[in-house]
Structures are given as structure tokens and as C-alpha cells.
Amino acid sequence: MKPTAALFAGVFLAAGLLAGCGQPGPSLSAPADSAPEAVEAVSPDQAAAAQAVIDAVKAAGYTKVVLRPLMVVAGDHAWNDMSGDEPDSWKSLFTAAGFAVETQMTGLGSVPGVQQLYVDHTGAAMAAL
Numbered sequence: 001m002k003p004t005a006a007l008f009a010g011v012f013l014a015a016g017l018l019a020g021c022g023q024p025g026p027s028l029s030a031p032a033d034s035a036p037e038a039v040e041a042v043s044p045d046q047a048a049a050a051q052a053v054i055d056a057v058k059a060a061g062y063t064k065v066v067l068r069p070l071m072v073v074a075g076d077h078a079w080n081d082m083s084g085d086e087p088d089s090w091k092s093l094f095t096a097a098g099f100a101v102e103t104q105m106t107g108l109g110s111v112p113g114v115q116q117l118y119v120d121h122t123g124a125a126m127a128a129l
Contacts, residue, residue, distance in 0.1 A: 050090075054097045064100040067091060072114075073107040 057065060067090055069078035083091045083103035094101045108114045 068104040072109040
């Protein structure tokens with residue numbers, strides 16, 4: 001059995017699952033009535049898409065989930081919507097589904113290699129002026 005699934009906010013962004021992003025992607029559709037009660041505060045489409053992600057992770061055999069934002073800075077959205085204690089946060093949804101959940105709330109801007117990319121790209125842009 002696979003022990004850990006690493007899930008990044010960018011995965012959810014690409015699927016259109018973040019609050020206010022509209023319809024979920026076609027590969028993440030599930031019946032709205034299969035969503036847990038904990039996601040009543042979001043739209044039925046978002047609740048169904050969230051349940052489809054949870055079901056897919058469970059079907060793949062994972063027992064632990066690591067949530068980490070795929071953003072330069074882990075701001076309010078990451079802290080509240082991903083790792084908050086609200087019943088509709090990703091941490092709460094995965095916990096309610098029986099997963100062990102770890103959150104790593106540091107943005108990509110804290111990774112030295114990503115910082116160097118910014119420095120390199122800035123230098124190249126300045127040289128092109």
C-alpha cells in the first residue's frame with residue numbers, strides 16, 4: 001500500500017477546484033450527492049470535485065496526504081482553505097475521510113532553487129533592456 005500522497009494547491013488550481021473558480025475539470029466529476037456534509041459551504045460542483053479527488057487518492061491506496069501550496073508565498077488562501085480547521089478545508093476533508101494529513105505551509109519562494117530562478121530571470125530581463 002502506498003503510504004503518502006503529496007498534493008499541491010496547483011493540482012487543485014488546474015482542476016478548477018479553488019473557491020470561485022467555477023466548474024471542475026471533466027476528469028474530476030462526481031455526483032454532487034456523494035460529497036460529504038462538511039463541504040456544504042461550497043458549491044455543489046466544488047463539493048463533488050473535492051470528493052472525486054479524495055476518492056481518487058483513496059482508490060490509489062494512499063493512507064497519508066501531505067498538503068503543500070504550489071504558490072510563491074503561502075498566504076491566507078493556503079492557511080485557511082488548505083490547512084485550516086474549518087470543515088471545508090482540504091485538511092479537514094481528508095481527515096474526515098480517514099487519512100493522516102500533514103501540512104507544509106511554506107511557499108515555493110522559500111526554496112533556494114526557486115529563489116535563484118527569480119534572480120536569474122530578473123538578471124536576464126535587466127540585461128535585455
